[in-house]
Amino acid sequence: MNDRTPPTRRRVLQGLAGATALSAIPRIARAADPVKVGLILPMTGPFASTGKQISAACRFYLAQKGDTVAGRKIELILKDDTGLAPETTKRIAQEMVVQDKVTFLAGFGLTPLALATAPVATEAKIPMIVMAAATQVIPTRSPYIVRSGFTLPQVTAPVAAWAAKNRIKRVFTMVTDYGPGLDAEKTFHAKFRESGGEIVESVRTPLRNPDYAPFLQRAKDAKPDALFVFVPSGEGLAVMKQFEERGLKQAGIRLIGTGDVVDDDLLESMGAPAAGVITSFHYSAAHESPENRAYVEGMMKANAGMRPNFHSVGGYDGMHLIAESLRRTNGTGTGEQLVAAMKGMKWVSPRGPMAIDPEARDVVQTVYLREVKLVNGKPWSIEFDKVENVGPAG
Secondary structure (H helix, E strand, C coil): CCCCCHHHHHHHHHHCCHHHHHHHCCCCCCCCCEEEEEEEECCCCCCCCHHHHHHHHHHHHHHHHCCCCCCCEEEEEEEECCCCHHHHHHHHHHHHHHHHHEEEEEEEECHHHHHHHHHHHHHHHEEEEEEECCCCCCHHHCCCCCEEECHHHHHHHHHHHHHCCCCCEEEEEEECCCHHHHHHHHHHHHHHHHHEEEEEEEEEEECCCCCHHHHHHHHHHHHCCEEEEEECCCHHHHHHHHHHCCCCCCCEEEEEHHHHCCCCCHHHHHHHHCCCCCEECCCCCCCCCHHHHHHHHHHHCCCCHHHHHHHHHHHHHHHHHHHHHHHHHCCCCHHHHHHHHCCCCCEECCCCCEECCCCCEEEEEEEEEEEEEEEEEEEEEEEEEEEEEEECCC
């Protein structure tokens, strides 16, 4: 049988061979050529809210700041990976490198997808901006990875310290069973125990099609002072609904966690039951600053009233890294030069002060303690304390 597979497609299907072959061919950047950003996100499936928020923020950045940098137009190429299959994400990345000839890879909703794509970035020598996936080890998997979002250790340690100082002695932990959840569990346990607290029990829920009810019933039966929760973006509404239905709040059990559980994208749908939840996180749509007021107003106007969430600022700041690295390299930088331009970069984001650690290629930022409060009848995560200059390890 004759092999009728087109040569370019064949290279992609052979794995990294196509990316390797491409990386060996010098890319001559001309001022007239657009800079293509390959944006790989879950636009459908259970994590579609992540893709919706990040893609909207990337478009908003270009509309607000301008889509031409150093004489070159930035062009977004958005592909849906559904957020479920690492091999799908990797294949899309390979096709973007070989066929679309992107200058940047960006997006990555979940950790397994980012880890699967890391070898593609390394072989092709292309900067890979991780805007969402939050397991701490991700940047170690390729020298071309720079993160613009957050890490779970970074946003977990402050709420563990807060709990220990606020008459919470016994905690039941519930995390989603994949990289970020394991990071959150490990960090919370270590920090809380270090301060004299007791972990009465810890459970891990499945990433796909979780049913939180039996785990929440176990938490209620254990009678802790608080339940610590980490779930990925999009899952907080189900947790809050079942927390209320199972009567944990009425039993005197406080809900604490990282801000994913009261995601701004879903918080308004949670309503009054979310009031009183304490979280630590790097972004709230209620953050008080001129930059954030302009960001929230602009994003909501451009997206039919959608409240921007933490993943949106990962996308917005990721576009800032892309644009500024192009500016600093006069629009003609190689992959290595673009990554070098991002190292040590500092700016003021809608979330507050931001920096990229030059060694770890990871975020250094302020983490805020917040309480959900009803403002004009709508729930918002209102900041009441902060920890500045928190590195990726927390």
